[in-house]
Amino acid sequence: MQIDSYVVHVVDDEVAVRKSLASLLTMTGFTVRVHESASNFLTDAQNIGKACLVTDLRMPDMNGLELLEQLNKKGRSIPTIVITGHGDITMAVAAMKAGAVDFIEKPFEDKVLVEAIRRAASRLGGASLLDDNIALLRTRLSQLSERERQILTGIVSGLPNKTIGYNLGISPRTVEVHRANIMWKMQARSLPELVRMTISLDFTG
Structure with missing residues (x-):
């Protein structure tokens, strides 16, 4: 354009x-x-x-x-x-x-x-409404562990690490480590990009 x-x-x-x-x-x-x-x-x-x-x-x-x-x-x-x-x-x-x-x-x-x-x-x-290849994103999402999926749910809900950690019974530092792994596995360069991906996939946890 x-x-x-x-x-x-x-x-x-x-x-x-x-x-x-x-x-x-x-x-x-x-x-x-x-x-x-x-x-x-x-x-x-x-x-x-x-x-x-x-x-x-x-x-x-x-x-x-x-x-x-x-x-x-x-x-x-x-x-x-x-x-x-x-x-x-x-x-x-x-x-x-x-x-x-x-x-x-x-x-x-x-x-x-x-x-x-x-x-x-x-x-x-008239471009596609999705910037990302959905099949590829689903493959990346499938690589997340159950704990990482729980933390991803908290992230896209807008919860801070401290709250996510409290809800899951783990430390904020552990949440940070999992968060970094999620970004790496999903190949997201930023939080907005990660959120775009989850919305594209209708991710609900």
Whole structure:
């Protein structure tokens, strides 16, 4: 998908963040529009052509998850990237189940956002909704031990290592070791990528 064939809409309630993201994406070559709230974006959503959406998860009037739910009600599917702070993993997973194609944890490098937008934009060209080969992912998942599957369930539920360890009767350090093994076996480069994989597989534990 050519970078100049679609518009990137940025929704964030903080002026400084909107300006920073708009500057970064414009210098990268994207056409950008900014919106100070989810409500303002929804007002224009029906008249938007080819577009990608970058939205903060936590906003005062309507959060990113609620925005996606409203878009779904309107029958308006827009490839969406959710930006989230630490502790928002549960909501971020819910946003992906509501249709977001990616989520990025703060703080993030500029290139991470740019690459995420390019991936999201590939959906506009009719690409498959799944970036990963499902059969290959199932094979990787089958390599996880029962304990690793239990810990993976906790991870994608947004639980911290300490809570996962308490629930399973093991130390947080042991959880960290298993978590590293899970990332390696699944060949996930980041937590968002791991979550994308589990959603693609409808993983429930």
